[in-house]
Amino acid sequence: MNIKYFVASSALALVFASAPAGAQQQHMGHEPTPAEPAKPADPAPQPEPDHSTMDHSQMDHSQMDHSAVDQSGMAMPEHEGHGAMTGAFGTYPMARESSGTAWQPDASEHSGFMKSTGDWTLMGHGVLNLVYDHQSGRRGDNKLFAPGMLMGMARRPIGNGTLQLKAMVSPDPLMGKSGYPLLLASGETADGETRLIDRQHPHDFFMELSASLSQNIGPHSSVFLYGGLPGEPGFGPPAFMHREAIMDSPEAPISHHWLDSTHISFGVLTAGVVLDRVKLEVSRFNGREPDQHRWNIETGALDSTAIRLSWNPTDNLSLQGSWGHFEDPEQLEPGVDQKRWSASALYARDIAPDWKFAGTLAWGRKTIDHHGDALKDDAYVAEAALKHRQWTIFGRGEMTENRELLDAVEHGPAFKVGKVSLGAVRDFRIAEHLSFGVGGLFAVNFIPGGLEPLYGGKHPIGTMGFLRLKVE
Numbered sequence: 001m002n003i004k005y006f007v008a009s010s011a012l013a014l015v016f017a018s019a020p021a022g023a024q025q026q027h028m029g030h031e032p033t034p035a036e037p038a039k040p041a042d043p044a045p046q047p048e049p050d051h052s053t054m055d056h057s058q059m060d061h062s063q064m065d066h067s068a069v070d071q072s073g074m075a076m077p078e079h080e081g082h083g084a085m086t087g088a089f090g091t092y093p094m095a096r097e098s099s100g101t102a103w104q105p106d107a108s109e110h111s112g113f114m115k116s117t118g119d120w121t122l123m124g125h126g127v128l129n130l131v132y133d134h135q136s137g138r139r140g141d142n143k144l145f146a147p148g149m150l151m152g153m154a155r156r157p158i159g160n161g162t163l164q165l166k167a168m169v170s171p172d173p174l175m176g177k178s179g180y181p182l183l184l185a186s187g188e189t190a191d192g193e194t195r196l197i198d199r200q201h202p203h204d205f206f207m208e209l210s211a212s213l214s215q216n217i218g219p220h221s222s223v224f225l226y227g228g229l230p231g232e233p234g235f236g237p238p239a240f241m242h243r244e245a246i247m248d249s250p251e252a253p254i255s256h257h258w259l260d261s262t263h264i265s266f267g268v269l270t271a272g273v274v275l276d277r278v279k280l281e282v283s284r285f286n287g288r289e290p291d292q293h294r295w296n297i298e299t300g301a302l303d304s305t306a307i308r309l310s311w312n313p314t315d316n317l318s319l320q321g322s323w324g325h326f327e328d329p330e331q332l333e334p335g336v337d338q339k340r341w342s343a344s345a346l347y348a349r350d351i352a353p354d355w356k357f358a359g360t361l362a363w364g365r366k367t368i369d370h371h372g373d374a375l376k377d378d379a380y381v382a383e384a385a386l387k388h389r390q391w392t393i394f395g396r397g398e399m400t401e402n403r404e405l406l407d408a409v410e411h412g413p414a415f416k417v418g419k420v421s422l423g424a425v426r427d428f429r430i431a432e433h434l435s436f437g438v439g440g441l442f443a444v445n446f447i448p449g450g451l452e453p454l455y456g457g458k459h460p461i462g463t464m465g466f467l468r469l470k471v472e
Helices: 003-016
Strands: 113-117 120-135 142-145 148-158 161-169 180-189 195-200 206-218 221-228 268-275 278-285 304-314 317-326 338-352 355-370 373-388 391-402 415-431 434-446 461-471
Touching: 120 180, 142 180, 148 206, 180 391, 180 415, 180 434, 180 461, 415 461
Parallel strands: none
Antiparallel strands: 113 120, 120 142, 120 148, 120 461, 148 161, 161 206, 180 195, 206 221, 221 268, 268 278, 278 304, 304 317, 317 338, 338 355, 355 373, 373 391, 391 415, 415 434, 434 461
16 A cells, blocks of 8 residues: 555544544633632532534635644633633644644634544534636636535644644545636646646645644743645745635635745645744745646655744734745746745734624745846735625735746746736525535736737636535
8 A cells, every 4th residue: 555645544534533422522712701719519400501613713725724722731611712722833822823834813713613532632624615717808718616625633732732633635636637717827737748827726635734743932932843745834924725814715816826835835844933922933845836646645855945934913913924945846847946035914803793804915026047047026915804794705906927828938028917806705504513605706807918919808807606615
């Protein structure tokens, strides 16, 4: 039996294993509740409240989080409040954690189904979308496809810290090697020979199989190690499907390969230190992007480096700046290395009862050494979401300098292209841990004169209608 599939299957079996009968489930909110004085016992036993659900951790690669509960020396309280619950990498609130080792605002919303058994805490989350996609113009196309993800996590205290195991899989490979139509998107390949242009590639079946170990070194400080095959190195903001401002959108950003394409890297090792609201981490990872074989687990040298500094100055704001050297990242450009920079600000705040706002501002730069010339291409992104009970309105505006829109030219001219999209989704609770959503979006693309004949106009449009199921 292939050792890679044995390791992957074992990790998935551990993470998704059901808790034994009688395992306690917890339900926690955001703010801690002061302990109440002891009271005399009631004359008759009272029924226990149902704490079978937990809404604490925003998720997704399509929408799920990777947060979890640290139970080191902690009894689980029966009141609503997860102030005592800490992250996997330190003593900060667990809501701060997003994809990989990335941070988001402490005020971010999260959702997941959680159980405890012995020293272990298990959590799961899943999203499945059914999307009809129409992209207009000469380069447009139509497609019905079903992206999504299923995530499982297992945590337990170990020493003075936490051991965490995570697994995430996706049905994306079922949509076919060429992915789905998305004007102005580019990156990766369907056949190992030609670029995917005006299409978003499918993600691999194995999106993450990772383990981490942290140890506290002070009241508000810790050190940690994180490893994944695949995993996410310490570069850029959280992956787009985990950012609260845009996680409800079914489409990928055209800036993906500037900011967060490393969220599936086949070989990652990250070491970091947390000092209260500041985190510094260094990663060694396999810089090659995933190839066209979407069902396997790839291996390669940890030949690339990333450094990220994160800072959460308030509960509502999360900042990061990162740098990376990517060794031979493009399959179709052997021997061509890249340097990348990224900076981002994520914001989340309750603005009124039952109203929540989340936003993202991000910048990324790719620098390619081309025959002695440094080609520098930038991408800018703004995202926002407004949530009111079961309704979510979301939008994104982005601009990229893209050299891959003319497949015939290696490192051709950089075309400055842009896109604005606006959408909404309405969720309906249909069971205790299951919701059904109906949504859609409308996008306008901005094409420069040099590309207008290829696209058949300056402003081709894109539309998507979607249905989704969320298990949480």
